[in-house]
Amino acid sequence: MNNFSKEVMAVGEMASGAKLTVPVYSFKQEGTSAPNVYIQANMHGAEVQGNAVIFQLLELLKHCQLRSNITLVPYANPVACNHKNGEYTLGRFDPITGVNWNRMYHFDQSIIQPFAEKNIDASEAEIKSQFEQLLITQVEQKLDHNIWGLTTGQRIAYQLQRLAHQADIVLDLHTGPISSKHLYCPEYAQASAKHFNIEHTLLIPNDFDGAMDEATFCPWWSLQQSFQGLGRNFVMGEGAFAKESFTVELGSQEQIDLEVAKQDAQSLLTYLQSKGVISGEEYQPETMTRYACYLKDYKALYSPMGGMVDYLAEFGQPLSAGEPLARILRMDNYGDGEALHYVSLEQEVIPILHFASASVNQGTELYKVFCNYFEL
Amino acid sequence: MNNFSKEVMAVGEMASGAKLTVPVYSFKQEGTSAPNVYIQANMHGAEVQGNAVIFQLLELLKHCQLRSNITLVPYANPVACNHKNGEYTLGRFDPITGVNWNRMYHFDQSIIQPFAEKNIDASEAEIKSQFEQLLITQVEQKLDHNIWGLTTGQRIAYQLQRLAHQADIVLDLHTGPISSKHLYCPEYAQASAKHFNIEHTLLIPNDFDGAMDEATFCPWWSLQQSFQGLGRNFVMGEGAFAKESFTVELGSQEQIDLEVAKQDAQSLLTYLQSKGVISGEEYQPETMTRYACYLKDYKALYSPMGGMVDYLAEFGQPLSAGEPLARILRMDNYGDGEALHYVSLEQEVIPILHFASASVNQGTELYKVFCNYFEL
Amino acid sequence: MNNFSKEVMAVGEMASGAKLTVPVYSFKQEGTSAPNVYIQANMHGAEVQGNAVIFQLLELLKHCQLRSNITLVPYANPVACNHKNGEYTLGRFDPITGVNWNRMYHFDQSIIQPFAEKNIDASEAEIKSQFEQLLITQVEQKLDHNIWGLTTGQRIAYQLQRLAHQADIVLDLHTGPISSKHLYCPEYAQASAKHFNIEHTLLIPNDFDGAMDEATFCPWWSLQQSFQGLGRNFVMGEGAFAKESFTVELGSQEQIDLEVAKQDAQSLLTYLQSKGVISGEEYQPETMTRYACYLKDYKALYSPMGGMVDYLAEFGQPLSAGEPLARILRMDNYGDGEALHYVSLEQEVIPILHFASASVNQGTELYKVFCNYFEL
């Protein structure tokens, strides 16, 4: 049975002085022969199912034959996960500033071109180790040399990112509000999406918007492009650039289900096995129709009115143009107006998730849908 | 087809001066021959399904043969129903004061004994009409003569109560957090519980704690007891005292489902038809095992620890002593403690509802259950 | 210099498993010759100034000659004090249930009469020690024998109450929203109010509503009354019944001022010196006009409209009938209505505190005022 070590990382202090910590579980191998892995969960406070998935991963990994280092971090953001607003967890953004907790990671584009120029003749192994070290050093400097201080979220994000930069594969476990499972996958890693038991994949470009997945693959993608501009060609996803990061959306927030978590853990192991992280062939992807769309075609639909929403569209199934996604109840209009308003679109889409509550203001995000989707 | 009238009642003003209003729908009959009815929904902000039930009731009542006056009030508390906290509705209490919106109705015990003494020889009809008028006058005085003002919630509650006191039957439509359907029924009206298509009934005593149901039946129950003490006997639920109030818990909060609402509307019509409010025999109660328990045996179970909860127990089914209600995930204990904690009870219970989120603090209410239940 | 001991008391767990603790500082004397003292602060999350007062008390007490045991508990409720809602602390009630944190202490009226009957012939010293022990045992049983669990707030309250019942003098440090200093004082202890440097005192009756001060003096007051009914007379505030509890309102919430805290600490020491807790005559009450009123005459004024409030009345000074307390701005009425509405009362009052924000709904508590006040 594999042994893991457990460390506790201090990530924040509350007004009473209470320290908030994050447990970090590590399986370390000698002489790793496969990509190192970093998995975290619960960066958004209400998105708790990933903790259960990490529980099941730990249970399963103890009995796998491991070929590289794996680090697992549940409760990645205890500030968010402990923040109750009424009965629910206010977890997507810092309640003081409104900033999304998953938009605070670091990436400094200005380091890319100089690094490429300086290392134009370096070996692939040197490039890998030195660029990794540069990325780690950068976040460590952010953490340690902060005359003006760090925001609450930056302090958490940078500590996580320091761990993530040491890995080749990063899995950031999230959920939607009320949602089907789906995967955010960098465009170059499209082939890997088939190894997850997840039917819907978003293909994302090389744009950094502050998220963990972007923060770990954008630097390498940008570096590859810089090298290309200098005439040296690498392939993203291979060799030194065998870096893949995914945001795995596990379903709906505000719930834990350990049985479903076991299936999700197996889905992640299927992917990791395909990368050689674990030996053997125990975990094989399920046969399913996998749909994908590009991020630009992942559209949000905002409510045309205030009201109470009866969500009608089934997740994950193509919905024909004109078919209703939802109907909005407006009892104040009953008797002298339109008490039921049907919401539909003029094109075929696949509904992926909808808002967490039936009560919406005019302008609340009702649904997110795949447009122009295609089979993977 | 029956016609209803629609009025709009101003119940509050926000900081911007915006007025919040409540629509009031009334079916009026000439020469009523059955109990008058008052139905409201959504006093608690997140408990929106009742609005859909009122929609379906209006649709159905238009085609019924009505024998009394029926008043329906959706969106009873727009202050609460419009109050978003993050994605969810903070709706059980006034966000400024913490006071439960359904604990602000009025009942002045001190009017009972003097009324009984003064009307000891009055006819039953006189008692009914004069006591009704007294109750209405009391809330109107509260509304109109308020040197020190009314709280936000009192202003709403008293306006609703003024309407409710004009009826003989009061149905206050609520929901639980994540919940099965259940009914709060005064002990004397136990026989009526069988006319609802609801499997679980709570029998409540003559104690006033501020809720709408209590505010409308406690005065009459107390009056009946005062008369009894003076040697004049009436039967609660009959004649002048044919007053029944129910809190109908329709299931879970934060959702609207118009199909389910139609079934719930039919369930309410079944009860109303049994009371002669609508003619005919169209609506008959379904055959089902109906369980009840007394309010004192409706127990809340508080979480013994902070953590993330995988709720296991099925609603509405007896759960044997020792069987787990839930398991609590504590990843911080993984590896050096107990990562899964099972929660069970030492007696058989029927789980009725559980907390709305998987994330709980130590001391959060996990479940509410029937103990010492019996078949109705 | 006096030494104190420091212990840490675990009072709660968050969803991530994070434990919340409360520091407890104790000065212990051998052979105490004066009342023992318990002082706590910050039961309401936003009411933080008491922590600074305890800081200054600790600094001062180290250099006093102490004659009894003193226990000091800052950060009494870390769940509340760590709960940010936006920029502010949501601290008066449990954000999940709405229940006021200072309404969860324990008092069981049913133990009083049996105790009096059983101890009708006991010595005063026996009565004191045995009733103290009974009160402590009761809360310990609540803490330790809880099949159904305790709410988050009960667990905190009972642990604090266990400490408080070991003292004769209880000082619970609070603040108002935006407020002058004032004191809640049991009616029988009126003479003690003059020893605080606080100009305004509320005299409260023997009614238990769940607060710490009531939870510690009501049992004794009730016991004294029971003995009286049995023909044995004690004087409240003397001998075995030398029990005094005060809620000290230190001013406004959401702020810390260490200089003001030093003055407040000196004011508390003035009272404690008058009770012999510290030797000497260093701390003498300031000369000031002290006003008091009975709790029934401490009135809240609720806003007659939504709007934005320019609070005009000065705290602590008698305000003549008809003089404006506030004016409410209603820009939506500018040009075609009343843009400024003046709020006044028909009697003379002393304004004590007002709402924390300029933005009010119709029905928000604007001011609290002393009516029918008198000089102490």
Place this chain on the structure above:
Amino acid sequence: MNNFSKEVMAVGEMASGAKLTVPVYSFKQEGTSAPNVYIQANMHGAEVQGNAVIFQLLELLKHCQLRSNITLVPYANPVACNHKNGEYTLGRFDPITGVNWNRMYHFDQSIIQPFAEKNIDASEAEIKSQFEQLLITQVEQKLDHNIWGLTTGQRIAYQLQRLAHQADIVLDLHTGPISSKHLYCPEYAQASAKHFNIEHTLLIPNDFDGAMDEATFCPWWSLQQSFQGLGRNFVMGEGAFAKESFTVELGSQEQIDLEVAKQDAQSLLTYLQSKGVISGEEYQPETMTRYACYLKDYKALYSPMGGMVDYLAEFGQPLSAGEPLARILRMDNYGDGEALHYVSLEQEVIPILHFASASVNQGTELYKVFCNYFEL
């Protein structure tokens, strides 16, 4: 006396169907001979003092000799201003999404260069009128042609922006949390800062980050630069480009003071008179030392620890390097650690504002300060 017209603009709908509206006051002149003016207040919910300033402006403008059109919009964002969280207003961001309400205005950089190229030979008057029209048309299209809908905040922002683009001078009235008065001023309009009675000015560059001031001056500044690139030179702030936008920070949030508002209204009229909007010389700027710094030198200091803050530094006065800005109380460290932590900086700064509450988490923004400031 000047007459104004009043219109009501619908900007949002809540879940109950309640419509939220904004009053729009307009003074219209025939044959305007000065810049048109747009003034709004309360885009952030807690920042209410601007409504009182608009009240006083309306009172004063009625008696001025006006030379152009002036539009005034109080309560610009009723969704935010009505959103109570506990006692306070959660007003800086949409409570559902966390997005800052003042980051949702529209600016499409891609229209600039084509417009300049097309109008390279147009008269200055044509450029002004056609570019104004283009900006207005753009936001109208956003409002009217939105298949996917608009967010709650966009709908409000675009409606306000449609009005603002019709003016030459835009004043957006805000406040800080607890704050001194200060002014956000585009760098090219630095000379205008001296006409406000405001001691501290931030000079901001031509970067669009979504705010109202930027949304109204950035398009013109960008256009001027495009023309310059094409060889046609205009001066920002003059002729067709006499466009100036300011964010006026009036002091602290959560309060209304009508007397202070009158002074602020006079300060705004002083500026407007300097621009010829009102005739005469009644309003002259006060003599005061005015400090300015560039936006890049306006620094936030984040708390190095959780705790409770005694804010020490006085606003608006230079604070020497090493002098404490604040001290942080940590009672949990009393007796065995550092109970008071002093916060200082290694350079001279002018403190401008601080956080709204004494309770801070590690990483909460404590202060914002001017660095490298200079006299205007």
